[in-house]
Amino acid sequence: MAAKNNLIKTADIQVTAREIDFVTRFERNWEHLREILGIMRPIKKQPGAILKSKYAEGSLADGNVGEGEEIPYSKFTVKEKEYAEMTIEKYAKAVSIESIKDHGYENAVQMTDDEFLFQLTTMVTGRFYDYLNTGTLTATETTFQMALAMAKGLVENKFKMMHRTATGVVGFVNILDVYEYIGAADITIQNQFGFQYIKDFMGFNTIFLLSEGEIQRGRIIATPVENIVLYYVDPNESDFVRAGLVYTVSGETNLIGFHTQGDYKHAVSEAFAIMGLTLFAEYIDAISVVDMTDDTTLGTLTVTSAAGTKTGDTKVTVSPGLETGHMYKYKVAAGSAPEVKFGQSVKTWTPWDGKSDITATTGQYITVVECDNTYKALKSGNDDVTAKS
Incomplete structure (x- = not known):
């Protein structure tokens, strides 16, 4: 007797479990990154929303005022500059049946899923690092220690001038600069989810150790924890769902949607991911970029x-x-x-x-x-x- 209609079969369970595992791991990674950074919950945005960086502009009036003369006002204004539009981005990969046969499921599918997840994560952080390098609170120092100190001091002073409280400061440095500075010193470098960082180092809450492609040698970047925001578009609320394209999501904050299926015409296992995720620093003039020079x-x-x-x-x-x-x-x-x-x-x-x-x-x-x-x-x-x- 044939199996009843709508019976959930082993293949269905494996595919569903794979989708849940992918989105759960992705969101768990971001949850841990937010804990490392100390930033608040992600903020949901609608597709098409424009993210704007803020900065203050103005100049001091001439302070050479004679006795009894009226003191002129110095005018400062907060302006906005468009940074990015919140959109849903689409990604896909496929594994052939021959690859599964030759290398086994774990190598052909699971390991490529791992790399897929890693690449999606580093794409978001890579954009964030590029943005941090455009910070306008600049300075020049001759030593690593002074550069770190000034990077932290500049952003704390900036937040005080803005009448905001910086409960902590996050730093970003080239990993080679750190090793050159500490030499044989015994410090704990943590490594989780592809991120290397040091906690509670020289007054910073966290210092991220980046590669040459993410930050140049001789540069320290810092910004208050409160300046970092994670914006996202919920894949379940996008027009893809209305179009009948349903993706597996996980958690209270649906940062990513993932779907797998078999393409029988080409004998490949397909995987599709959609997300709209932006890691962002709201005030570009509260990002210090300190370069070292001899x-x-x-x-x-x-x-x-x-x-x-x-x-x-x-x-x-x-x-x-x-x-x-x-x-x-x-x-x-x-x-x-x-x-x-x-x-x-x-x-x-x-x-x-x-x-x-x-x-x-x-x-x-x-x-x-x-x-x-x-x-x-x-x-x-x-x-x-x-x-x-």
Whole structure:
């Protein structure tokens, strides 16, 4: 007598178990990563939602105010910059029946599932690392220890200025820099789910050890724990379900959908994954990027002064252009241009946006400095002032 309709057979159980195992392991990995980072629960977004990074922009007004004169306001605004659109991404792999026959199920299917899961995870983290490298809170130091300290201090100070509390700071460094620094020191490096990290190291909650392709040597990146957010699109709420494409999901937060099936026409075992997952730092100017250098030679700027638009103003041009995360400061002096040394603090100099005319007198000297966020001089140049008469 033939088996009854809708009987759940061994093959069905194996396929379902494989799908559940895949999505469970994927979400477990992300759960552990969130615990390592210390970030909060993932935030669900709808497909098409635009993620925007935030940053503050503005400049200090001239602080040279005479006795009894009105003190001008310095204007700062928080702006948004579009980073990415939340979308559902689709992936697939297939294993031939010949591979299963030659290598066995565990090698042909299970090991490729493991690699599939690993590649999906590292794709998300890889995008995050690329984004972290664009942080605008920059500085330059000469030692690993000082670079670590400044990276942490910069983001904590930034959050204080934003009236936000940083309960912890996460760092990202090149693994070779860490080993070079610690030498034979006895520290515990943990390795879970493809992530290598150190807990409670030099004031950081966690320091992730990355490869050369993820962060360059001589660079330390840091950001407050509260600045990191995990956004996701629920695969079960996408239009794929409405179209009859049902994927196995797991847990309260459905970060990924997974489906397996046999393609009898080609005798292959197919696997399909869909997800919309973005690891994101909300405030790009609360990401510090500190580079180490043993070159303490002051860079050269070509500064040119020409008559400005209004009487008593000069139009200043500078080349090469300003590097990301750096800022301009200038000083006007009579007699001679002030001497500038590499690493010198120019905090008290006047800020300049790189385009506005500057009030000065013909015959004076104007010196422009490109500095990092700690006001350390990196490049400098000067010219005789030519103002509109």
